[in-house]
Amino acid sequence: MSDILTNIPARAGNITAVSAPAAVPAPEERKGLTKKEIAADHPTWCPGCGDFSVLALYFKLIEKRKMWHEKITTVAGIGCSSRFPYFVQAHGAHYIHGRALPFASGISLSRPDLHVFVFGGDGDAFSIGGNHFNHTARKNIKMTYCVMDNWVYGLTKKQTSPTSPLGFKSKTDQWGAVDYPINPMKQAIAAGATFVARTTHTNPNHVLQMMEAAMDHDGFSFIECLSECVEFYEGAFDASNPRKGGVFNEVPKDHDVTDELAAYKLAGEEFPGRFGIFYKVNKPTKNTKEAEINKTLQGKVAGLKDWQILQKNFERMK
Numbered sequence: 001m002s003d004i005l006t007n008i009p010a011r012a013g014n015i016t017a018v019s020a021p022a023a024v025p026a027p028e029e030r031k032g033l034t035k036k037e038i039a040a041d042h043p044t045w046c047p048g049c050g051d052f053s054v055l056a057l058y059f060k061l062i063e064k065r066k067m068w069h070e071k072i073t074t075v076a077g078i079g080c081s082s083r084f085p086y087f088v089q090a091h092g093a094h095y096i097h098g099r100a101l102p103f104a105s106g107i108s109l110s111r112p113d114l115h116v117f118v119f120g121g122d123g124d125a126f127s128i129g130g131n132h133f134n135h136t137a138r139k140n141i142k143m144t145y146c147v148m149d150n151w152v153y154g155l156t157k158k159q160t161s162p163t164s165p166l167g168f169k170s171k172t173d174q175w176g177a178v179d180y181p182i183n184p185m186k187q188a189i190a191a192g193a194t195f196v197a198r199t200t201h202t203n204p205n206h207v208l209q210m211m212e213a214a215m216d217h218d219g220f221s222f223i224e225c226l227s228e229c230v231e232f233y234e235g236a237f238d239a240s241n242p243r244k245g246g247v248f249n250e251v252p253k254d255h256d257v258t259d260e261l262a263a264y265k266l267a268g269e270e271f272p273g274r275f276g277i278f279y280k281v282n283k284p285t286k287n288t289k290e291a292e293i294n295k296t297l298q299g300k301v302a303g304l305k306d307w308q309i310l311q312k313n314f315e316r317m318k
């Protein structure tokens with residue numbers, strides 16, 4: 001059964017799209033959007049859920065960077081965090097569990113004028129979506145992937161996730177988790193992501209800073225954003241929150257973000273670890289490479305009609 005049927009209240013189709021308002025004045029007449037103009041449905045998260053902060057900061061980003069409705073594309077898979085696009089009054093899709101990245105890749109490659117944001121959970125990203133994560137990262141497809149890591153499956157009410165620590169008691173590990181958790185930062189660096197950052201929902205300025213830097217990066221940018229599930233993993237991130245007696249340690253000022261090994265070392269620090277940009281390098285994107293191929297090929301078929309190009313392709317395949 002499709003995710004839409006299992007998880008989403010009656011909305012038609014396999015993809016639930018939220019479309020922009022009909023009457024859009026010409027860009028030159030328009031000011032930056034206000035939160036009121038970007039907020040859609042009332043978020044259905046539990047009171048106190050960390051996901052509220054991430055959404056509020058996405059609104060701030062849209063406001064600050066003067067992005068207009070038709071330029072905002074928000075994609076997600078399935079999970080509490082993945083409800084995100086519902087709450088943004090712009091274009092977006094609440095897609096299939098673990099499949100947000102391939103969907104977003106299609107948008108990114110076909111619409112170079114947009115910057116696609118993908119939001120989702122740790123299960124969505126690293127369990128069912130694990131392969132897509134690795135391949136989207138290695139292809140360096142331009143987009144920002146913000147994983148709202150709560151160390152648990154929230155939507156399905158407390159199962160062990162790939163980031164749950166050893167000993168975590170859940171419905172799937174009643175005696176405590178025995179499997180070693182993955183380290184999202186190490187995974188992203190090793191997979192080939194060209195921008196890798198870490199933040200936490202309890203530090204709003206930092207979340208916004210990371211989102212801005214990720215958006216400005218030409219390539220696949222990954223953010224691990226700790227986002228507490230107050231219902232099924234309360235207090236998970238207290239050690240990273242100064243208001244709860246924890247510490248928020250930023251990446252050292254002298255850290256070289258182009259040094260892969262140094263980034264990997266930072267990622268290996270014990271929780272609460274470091275926050276900030278661990279790794280950032282410039283590498284040609286799949287977007288650029290494909291655009292170059294398209295340009296060359298279009299030159300070869302200049303003057304032909306679409307059906308003639310198609311026919312030529314069929315002939316070549318015979």
Ligand SMILES: Cc1ncc(C[n+]2csc(CCOP(=O)(O)OP(=O)(O)O)c2C)c(N)n1
Binds near residue numbers: 082
């Ligand atoms: C193909 C498929 N498998 C399983 C599910 C059930 N399911 C929905 S969300 C989810 C995990 C959610 O956890 P996470 O991605 O960490 O997001 P969170 O709810 O914690 O934000 C699972 C297993 C599904 N909807 N579709």
Ligand code: SF4
Binds near residue numbers: 045051150
């Ligand atoms: S179950 Fe957890 S992750 Fe889901 S909305 Fe509630 S607090 Fe947030």
Ligand SMILES: [Mg+2]
Binds near residue numbers: 154
């Ligand atoms: Mg989760």
